[in-house]
Amino acid sequence: MKYTEEMILQSPSGYCMPFEEDEGKDIKVLMGYGEQKDTATGNTFFNHGIDFGISHHPLAALASGIISGVGNDREQGIYLTVRYGKYEVSYSGLANVFAQFGQTVKAGQPVAVSGNSLHLAVSFNGEELNPIEFLTMLYGNIQATKFSRDKELSGMGNFDSGLKTKYDKDKEEIEELMLRFLPVYMKDLFHGDYIVPEYTVQSLRNVFSVGAIKNYFYETMPSMANPLGIGSRALPLANKVQNLLIADFLNYLALRHNVYISSMSEEVKKNFRPKQ
Template structure:
């Protein structure tokens, strides 16, 4: 199926590529169409494309809805998202983050990839080369940027500066999250990493107290603020953020032997023994 202008995807929330390239270009492992099997050498028709994306966070590319989640022997865990007349299947997933029926916008987190990402695309029920679809998205992004837009949605956010114990290390923490956060979520989901009981209990206590004091739904909920919390809840938000960052750093110490550069030897020993 040849791409024509009528197939251009409209999206009020803007556009987003399905994953961020970490170190240069992501390698295309297998293209669309007639291919030679990398192991058997036999000829076969590949109905999608495969990228080398080990534990990448996968995002919604535009306004859409998750229309399917399943598993099969060929593609493992897969997720289907519909964007207008487009239907995109992402397979070989480590974890699906957006549930069936979820309405998504450009940049919404959908899933975490496994060792590779298999992608198939259909337009109005007819199979197309996913590269054509990605090229269309990239063209839309560039056009919006040339017009002075980022191409990404301007979500309503909580208008408050939430202080944490890690403000001085913010840049380093964010850099570590880009590298390890997908693995962190995946290992929590698979049970390979268990959140310490004292952390889980603290979070339960915080949310119970917040509900009693009516901190939730003080303002109209939005994608960026699903609980609808306002400025009254800033101390609670700060406590939650501290706990979540602390647990992520705890995971890095125990699973990867990675510590903040500002942590001295005594601090590292404390981190390794506090469980």
């Protein structure tokens, strides 16, 4: 499914996956979402979540939320439901619960322990979702947040401080849009739902070809913050790349979400043909 702006998960405390994988071990999916076939009887049935093969595993809150359900019944066993905005995520088949109804939670906070396995179900505004799609979006949020934090800690911002782009006057607005849409942008790129225009790809190729010819790369010692070893001589190249990447992000917003920065003129907006 396509995630709209309304469906982007907001969380002041950050984001977290429901559980951590044991080192050197892959988590086994016992049963996927959707129509399934009972191997014993041959009958088909619909699985309304995903079942993971994790036994007595600590489970965490995924974001800033509130406990909206705790109980024990014949169908679900011990269960816990957490509301994150309009999302509700349920863990069932639990061995223990650490949170109480109405309690507020933060990303990464322990809330339960799985039983012999874990059944995870997700809904948005009361409509059932495939948990895999939700977890993919959540993972994108985690990666975007991690990148932002690593950039800040590594001092990468100091390296970029001398760069000027044609979007500087809209910097704050664009950064806010990146916080909201960057995970979805990356997800659509990864799945091929958004294709970078050929002229942007070609322009990037030309920029890096010129950089290689002029020996801009490895001018300084490479590092995690600056893997290409770009020095002050390469600032014009970095400036061009920034302009191209920002332009592509804005192109994506217009085409996929019909979202524009406030300084964009009506004449420029007419050049886009947003998908409905």
